[in-house]
Amino acid sequence: MRYRLIHYTECALLIALASLAVSRMAATMTHHPQVIVFLTAEILGVLLVVLQRPGEVAMALRPVLLGFVGTACPLLILPVGKQILPDAISTTLVTGGVALSILAKLSLRRSFGLVAANRGVKRSGLYRFVRHPMYSGYLINHLGILLLFLSVWNVAVIALCWILLWMRAGEEEKVLLQDPAYRSYASAVRSRLIPGVI
Numbered sequence: 001m002r003y004r005l006i007h008y009t010e011c012a013l014l015i016a017l018a019s020l021a022v023s024r025m026a027a028t029m030t031h032h033p034q035v036i037v038f039l040t041a042e043i044l045g046v047l048l049v050v051l052q053r054p055g056e057v058a059m060a061l062r063p064v065l066l067g068f069v070g071t072a073c074p075l076l077i078l079p080v081g082k083q084i085l086p087d088a089i090s091t092t093l094v095t096g097g098v099a100l101s102i103l104a105k106l107s108l109r110r111s112f113g114l115v116a117a118n119r120g121v122k123r124s125g126l127y128r129f130v131r132h133p134m135y136s137g138y139l140i141n142h143l144g145i146l147l148l149f150l151s152v153w154n155v156a157v158i159a160l161c162w163i164l165l166w167m168r169a170g171e172e173e174k175v176l177l178q179d180p181a182y183r184s185y186a187s188a189v190r191s192r193l194i195p196g197v198i
Contacts, residue, residue, distance in 0.1 A: 009068075010067070010068075011050050013068055013071070013072070014071065017042075017071070017072055017075045018039075018042045018043055018075070020075065021039060021042060021075045022039055022043075024078075024079065025038075025039060025079050027079070028079040032087065032090075032148060033091070034087070034090055034091040034094040034095060034144065034145075034148065035079070035148075037091075037094050037095050037098050038094055038098060038141065038145060040098070041098040041101055041102055041141070042074075042075065044102060044105060062171065063168075063171040063172075063174075063175075066164060066167055066168045066171050067168065067171075069164060070161070070164035070165060070167075070168045073157060073160055073161040073164055074138070074141075074142060074145075074157070074161050076157050077145055077146075077149065077154050077157050077158070078149065078151070078153055078154060079149055080149060080151060081148075081149040081150045081151030081153075081154055082149075082150045082151070083147070083148055083149070083150070084147055084150050085147050087148075089144075089147060090144045090145070090147040090148040091144070092144070093140055093141070093143050093144025093147065094141050094144035094145060094148075095144075096137075096140055096141075096144075097137045097138065097139070097140030097141030097142070097143070097144060098137065098141050099137070100126065100133060100134075100136060100137030100140060101133075101134045101135075101136075101137030101138055101141065102137075103125065103126055103133070103137075104125070104126050104127070104133040104134035104136075104137060105134060107122055107124060107125040107126060107127060107133075121176070121179060121181045121182045121185055123185055123189075127185075127189070128189065129189070129191070129195045130189065130191045130192060130193055130194065130195055131169070131173075131185070131186060131189050131191065131192050132165075132169045132172075132192050132193055135165045135168070135169055135192075135193055136193045136194065138161070138165060139162060139165065139193065142158045142161055142162070143158075145158075146158050165193075166192075166193075169192050169193070173186070
């Protein structure tokens with residue numbers, strides 16, 4: 001029952017936030033097509049959360065809040081600020097980051113979710129290189145959006161997003177490391193986000 005409440009809350013939150021982001025950024029889409037790519041990734045996230053399969057979900061307040069706030073944070077980016085590099089660079093970063101996160105989500109399929117859970121250990125695809133390739137994609141994507149809309153607000157939002165991503169990865173691993181299969185995987189794939197670095 002509690003799992004269903006968390007799942008339905010996840011779905012409602014993501015649908016509301018994705019709708020808000022689309023309405024807020026719609027005016028910039030004609031000038032900056034990379035915004036469409038960014039929003040497409042967010043909508044895919046909504047679909048995957050709605051279709052996710054149940055798993056052993058963390059029920060404590062901290063991982064639940066990290067999941068919700070971490071997902072909400074990038075949607076607080078405002079489409080205002082100074083563009084400091086040409087569109088080609090931000091488009092490459094946004095598209096590359098979104099492609100990376102989408103490939104990771106597709107590898108997870110119905111195992112994707114916002115709150116830390118063991119929905120099965122993934123070892124194939126991008127998960128051969130880092131344990132959290134979806135988050136790696138988010139980092140690249142965020143950097144591209146920041147280069148497009150550089151402002152004090154957006155720098156603060158992105159900094160918070162990156163801190164929350166690291167914390168979310170830690171919470172997910174607390175759950176996953178209880179599984180011997182994941183412990184074996186983590187000993188083989190040492191890096192969380194950047195191969196050979198962190």
